[in-house]
Amino acid sequence: MPADTSTGPTQSPARFEAWYARLLLGEAVPAALPLRRAVAVHANNAMVAACEALAGNFPVVHAMLGDTAFAALARRHVLAHPPRDPRLCLYGANFAITLAGCADLAAWPWLADMARLEWRVVTALFAADPPDRPRRLTPRRSWPLAPATGWLPSDWPIVSLWQAHQPGAVWPDDFPRHGELALICRRDSQVLVTALPADALSLLDALHWRTALAALDAAILAHLPALAAAGALVPAIGDG
Amino acid sequence: MHGTLDHRPSVRLGAGIGLRLPHLAELAANDGASAALPDGLWFEVHAENFMVDGGPRLAALLAVARRHPISLHGVGLALAGTRMAPAAHVRRLRRLCDRVGPVLVSDHLAWQLVDHAHGRWHVPDFLPFPRTKAALALAIANVARIQDALGRRLLIENPSHYADIGNHDMPEHAFLGALAQATGCGLLIDVNNIHVSAHNLGLDAGWLVDQLPACAVGEIHIAGHRPDAESGLLIDSHDAPVAPDVWGLAARLLARTGPRPVLLERDADLPPLADLLLEARVAAGLLDAADAG
Incomplete structure (x- = not known):
């Protein structure tokens, strides 16, 4: 991946957002170390918040998979289905799709249904x-x-x-x-x-x-x- | 709305605590717990956690709101973005305000919406931007739109910075001052954010506090942070007690503003509510000193 040596567009907020979004999505890597570190902090904050929301909304799937496997699946889900709504208490509507599409989970065929059940618990709560x-x-x-x-x-x-x-x-x-x-x-x-x-x-x-x-x-x-x-x-x- | 909104809450607020869900459940489960809480204690909650149709969580907040002043602190309006939160989100916030009757409503100076291969991504973090004249015009329009939609004044929180992204037309204090002047919004100054940013950008935190437009400050946040060993950055993590330097910045700001509501934020590694109450007493002491001064 080529390093992005620019310092970003100067005057247009829209162009800046588009440029920074590429860095955040990992489509380009800032050449400057301070900016690289800053982007990493924001990307990590965003990933952690979304993964913690999934862990909170799907406690039984979490318990069944264990911390390590759940974290990997949560990360996969966030990358494929990032939060669209700032209300993270309602994040995870499509988590069952991620689980159903994971070949590694073939030995646990009930997991997708458990995610569907836990999503209904979330929607019932609110x-x-x-x-x-x-x-x-x-x-x-x-x-x-x-x-x-x-x-x-x-x-x-x-x-x-x-x-x-x-x-x-x-x-x-x-x-x-x-x-x-x-x-x-x-x-x-x-x-x-x-x-x-x-x-x-x-x-x-x-x-x-x-x-x-x-x-x-x-x-x-x-x-x-x-x-x-x-x-x-x-x-x-x-x-x- | 141009500078005509009363920025003082209807009741005088002292030291408050960020009310997270485990403590909300504790308070809601035990009405008598309020008896042990200090007079005038107020709470701040993340608005998005309660922007729902109904259920026990919202009911618990409404129960607490009958006994204590509540501040709604949003994390999703994306007030510095070219795209803000959807209109439905703003309507939900308005509805929550109508139900809770908050003494303060606030959100962050940041952008949050990113185009993603699978659609829109509402980034659950506060992204930086160059403080250009165009960005200021955008933020002014956004804040004015939200204040009009809510029918009330917003407080806007200064962000944490992890790098100097450059290309600024003005320093942050000038940007915040111009935003407040143009919209009538107030400022929520998070002195932990200032401490973290000053460390990360090699600036003088005390000087930054001294430049803030004191008359626009409507609330002060204090919180903990942690160092990242690998990068050397300070992270605005809210997972530790307030550091001595941050207490010092709070006192320094209060000496300029006079008494303002001070809110202790703690979001992770949450201690018992009693521990937070003890920490909030330090803030109350600062307010007493500011009052006497």
Whole structure:
């Protein structure tokens, strides 16, 4: 890579930014040692901040991989998908894509789903609060999902794996041999991740599309109390 | 907006503490903890951590805001950039201001948006620029736009420097003074940044403090730094107690400005809140001296 011996454009902020951005991205290396050091400080600050945000938002993936492997993957992700939003608490929407595209992780095929699950935990944490006033339910209306509610069907026992990595959790003797449907919701200021029966997915999809309760099969509606108890639905009162 | 905005907060602020998430959780979990906090204690938070739709973190901040004055310190407006944060970001900041009712709102004099092969990169750091007349005009337009959007005065923080990038038309104190004069914004002077920059650029930190437009200073930051053994640079790391030289710069600036809100920043290697309170008492002592002077 050729050394950049210029001292940068003088008058135009746009030209200066373009020049400095090339240095920051490593597309050119300043010839002057002080500038090289300064660019390295800024590049490192930016990388560390983004990697720390990923570590904070994906604690289970971090725990599964360990510090060294996670740091390498976080760095790869930052280079491919740098933060676009200054809110680093919401950084990492595409982390699962980075994990899924990493051939070295083929022996851990559930990792991408774990990243998807943890991203839903992040979005649940910062989602809008449900309305204070209970919604009046009638059979002709749907029962709205709470803003924080999300779900993830997985071919892996993703809920059991997630729960086993929570602080203070008891490590199970074994994990289920089947996939799990994860429900992510927020109740009493806590984000909860629970496993639902696989056929509850139909109900979640129906509520997502605001299907009237009267249009749902009784077998599907049977899952409604579990969703309400988990805090997955907005507060509501029936009309009898 | 041209120099007409009241730069004093509605309540007189003394020494405050940068409130990071572990301590926020501690405060929110124990209402009684406030009883052990000194009167007049105020907190500053990074605005972007709370620019969300809802949830427990925002609720905890609102709970603390009911008991203590809160300052919102932004890290994403890119006020010296040719491209600023998106309009949606500014609207979120406005909404957060409406909810929290902050006594101060601030951000940094830096640019942050870089074109990347995969799109835009909002660099989570504060990038340097030549202090040209064109850069000053750009910063004035940006700050005025944000103040208009927020309907309130901003405080602008001086950056840390790690090299002299050259091609300046004016020294930093002149740039800051002209920005404040043209927009009515205030200055948030981080004396640790001045100490770090002076070391890295071979300048006299005391002289730099003496050149600042004292009347525009609306807040002072103090923080720790660390040396980088390989490069010999001082890094504005916020991961250590405030160094004696930085305390000296704070006292020197306060002697010129009179009492101003002083904020202790600590972002990494976070000690218990009680330790930060002890360190903030030193700042309170400086303010008492400035008041008496």
